[in-house]
Amino acid sequence: MTRISPAGRWRTIVVDDEPLARQTLRLLFAREEDFTIVAECGHGAEGIDAIRRESPDVLFLDVQMPEVDGFEVLRRLGPGTVPVVIFVTAFDRYALQAFEHHALDYLLKPFSDERFSLVIGRTRARLRERRFASMAGQLSKLLLATAPERRQLVVRDGGRTLVVPHADIVWIEAEDYCTRIHLRGRTLLVRESRRALVDSLAPAEFVRVHRSAIANVACIRTMEPVASGDQRLTLDDGTVLKVSRTHRAEVVAAVGTRLQREREGSRRN
Amino acid sequence: MSLYERYRDREMAATRLQAELATARLQALRRHLQPHFLFNSLHSVAALARAGDTAGVVRLVAALSELLRYVLEAGDRHGTLREELQIVERYLEIQRARFSDRLDVTLTVAPDAVNARVPLFIVRPLVENAVRHGLAPRVRAGSLVISAVRNGEQTRIDVEDDGVGLPAGWNLHDATGTGLRNLASRLAAEFGDAAALEISARETGGVRATVTLPYSPS
Numbered sequence: 001m002t003r004i005s006p007a008g009r010w011r012t013i014v015v016d017d018e019p020l021a022r023q024t025l026r027l028l029f030a031r032e033e034d035f036t037i038v039a040e041c042g043h044g045a046e047g048i049d050a051i052r053r054e055s056p057d058v059l060f061l062d063v064q065m066p067e068v069d070g071f072e073v074l075r076r077l078g079p080g081t082v083p084v085v086i087f088v089t090a091f092d093r094y095a096l097q098a099f100e101h102h103a104l105d106y107l108l109k110p111f112s113d114e115r116f117s118l119v120i121g122r123t124r125a126r127l128r129e130r131r132f133a134s135m136a137g138q139l140s141k142l143l144l145a146t147a148p149e150r151r152q153l154v155v156r157d158g159g160r161t162l163v164v165p166h167a168d169i170v171w172i173e174a175e176d177y178c179t180r181i182h183l184r185g186r187t188l189l190v191r192e193s194r195r196a197l198v199d200s201l202a203p204a205e206f207v208r209v210h211r212s213a214i215a216n217v218a219c220i221r222t223m224e225p226v227a228s229g230d231q232r233l234t235l236d237d238g239t240v241l242k243v244s245r246t247h248r249a250e251v252v253a254a255v256g257t258r259l260q261r262e263r264e265g266s267r268r269n
Numbered sequence: 270m271s272l273y274e275r276y277r278d279r280e281m282a283a284t285r286l287q288a289e290l291a292t293a294r295l296q297a298l299r300r301h302l303q304p305h306f307l308f309n310s311l312h313s314v315a316a317l318a319r320a321g322d323t324a325g326v327v328r329l330v331a332a333l334s335e336l337l338r339y340v341l342e343a344g345d346r347h348g349t350l351r352e353e354l355q356i357v358e359r360y361l362e363i364q365r366a367r368f369s370d371r372l373d374v375t376l377t378v379a380p381d382a383v384n385a386r387v388p389l390f391i392v393r394p395l396v397e398n399a400v401r402h403g404l405a406p407r408v409r410a411g412s413l414v415i416s417a418v419r420n421g422e423q424t425r426i427d428v429e430d431d432g433v434g435l436p437a438g439w440n441l442h443d444a445t446g447t448g449l450r451n452l453a454s455r456l457a458a459e460f461g462d463a464a465a466l467e468i469s470a471r472e473t474g475g476v477r478a479t480v481t482l483p484y485s486p487s
Contacts, residue, residue: 017408018309018367024316043408064305066406090308109312185450221288238285 009036010127013054015047015073016062016088021109025060025088028116034124044068048076056082058123060107063089071146079139083132084123093167093218095146097205102142104135153197155181155190162188166205170219170237172197174212184237207254209233210244217254301340301390303397307333310363317366329366332359339389349487350417350424351383353392357415360393364400372404373412382419386487388459392417394448395428395478403432403476411475424484431475441468449478456482 012035014025022040029035035058039050045068051059059082063070070087087106089095099106105119126135153164164181173180179197181188190197201214209215219236223243226232231243233251243251310333317325339356354376361374396415404411414429441449449468456464464482471477 018313019369020313020316020367021309024312024319027319045408066408090312091304109308110315111312234285234288238288240285 009034010058010124011036011038011054011056012058012060013037013039013041013047013050013056013082014060015041015044015050015065015070016060017043017065018062021062021088028113032120035120044070044073047073051077051082057084057127058082059085061085061087063087063092063095071143074139075143075147079143080132080136084126084135085139086119086123098142098146101145102138104138104142153181153201155188155192155197164188166201166216167218169206169216170235171209171216171239171241172206172214182237182239207251208247209241209251210247213241215241215251217258220251220255220258223251223255298340301393302337306363306397309367313363313367325366329363332362335359336363346389347386347487348389349383350378350385350387350392350426353387353389354378354383354415354417357392357396360396361413371410372400373410374415375412376415378416379418382417382424382484384487385417385419385424386485387424387482388455391452391456391480391482392426392428394452395426395480398448398478399428399430399432399476403430403434407433419484422484423481426480427477428479429471429475429477431471431473434475435468435470441466452480456480 012029014022014029014037016022016025019042022042026037026040029037038054038056041047041050044065047059047061048068050056051073061070061073068076070089074081074085085104087095087099087104088109089106090109096106096108098104105122107115107119126132152166153169155162155164164183168183170182170184173182175189178189178191181190181197205217206214207217215233215235220233221236222234224232224234230245231248231251233241233243235241310329314326314329314333317329336356336359358376361372365372365374392415396413399413404413411430411432415427417424417426419425441453449466453466456466460482464480467477467479469477469479
């Protein structure tokens with residue numbers, strides 16, 4: 001699958017919709033003697049064409065792009081098409097969580113020269129040792145987890161169909177015959193059972209707090225013991241929820257995973 | 270309930286209130302700063318530095334600083350339309366540096382409108398919205414037309430884009446984004462029925478956002 005170019009350099013494609021971002025990668029790659037950029041693309045569809053044409057060894061892929069974003073590029077090509085994929089993103093909590101979760105390399109904009117060298121070093125090692133199968137596996141899991149239908153909730157509210165991004169949900173409350181979705185600043189009452197809703201949520205993002213409440217892990221601000229021996233959770237919007245003993249371990253684990261990811265994220269550059 | 274418990278409850282309520290206030294402030298700050306925009310802009314600064322374009326670095330850092338200062342200092346302040354539009358220009362300057370090949374901007378302000386007293390952050394959300402939701406989701410170049418006029422006792426500001434347009438069935442009331450709803454509620458809180466925010470589809474494609482509010486000289 002991997003082709004070595006005549007000069008023996010790793011053939012690289014850069015896809016980013018910002019001209020300056022492409023330029024900076026071009027400058028950084030100019031210092032790496034064993035890499036050569038064979039195509040620079042300003043949007044996803046162009047990237048797909050270039051990848052099919054050039055079959056590169058390495059892809060530096062911006063996540064947020066118009067029309068066809070980074071995930072969609074890989075989805076359309078299939079996860080094994082390019083041996084090594086490095087994601088580049090500025091700020092997308094959801095994408096970062098996904099990269100961490102699937103142990104994929106990424107560059108957070110703006111990145112230092114050192115961070116770039118580190119990622120290039122790992123890429124080089126992967127290419128030399130031909131460790132591509134594991135990356136294809138990680139990528140296909142990532143694509144599954146980031147499929148558009150898993151990033152948002154589609155609910156019926158009266159006669160209307162609403163699309164609610166997961167990131168907007170603070171917590172979800174089960175009522176007798178319906179479910180109340182608390183968004184930032186307002187609530188939606190929907191007639192779907194909580195069970196159906198929960199099945200469509202990304203498992204790492206939400207955690208059950210007690211029998212009838214589910215919280216967005218990213219919205220948990222504090223967890224503290226109260227006099228009765230229970231735990232009390234405070235969410236971003238000021239909501240206070242009791243954590244039942246049966247779900248306490250789950251909540252602690254979810255918060256722990258999140259904190260660890262945040263720490264790793266901040267140590268990266 | 271013992272005196273101590275009552276005391277402790279009150280302490281806890283006060284702490285919670287303070288935390289809520291801090292969160293509200295943080296959310297407002299985050300809304301105005303927009304992390305995605307901020308980090309991409311900083312990436313552009315780094316890119317200019319790597320390319321040795323010192324003049325470009327300085328220009329972008331200055332524009333970004335002006336925006337940040339405005340966000341940090343403005344609060345609920347009022348200012349002139351001129352001030353607000355200057356900040357919009359800084360914002361667009363940064364966006365143009367990032368998307369030179371994709372953004373075409375026309376800004377026209379009637380001379381009798383520039384000194385109108387307006388709540389700050391009244392135009393920027395409309396422009397950001399047009400860029401983020403109208404123009405950014407599309408590959409080909411887009412144009413943005415910003416205009417402000419005075420109609421007797423009213424100031425009218427229009428922000429038009431020729432971008433992807435509104436999703437089918439979209440209306441302001443059901444919008445999940447907080448930017449526009451926040452602007453609408455700020456206008457309602459301050460001016461009641463005397464101010465309005467209208468978002469409509471343009472016949473030629475794209476979106477027109479219009480704010481009308483009572484004119485008052487600064």
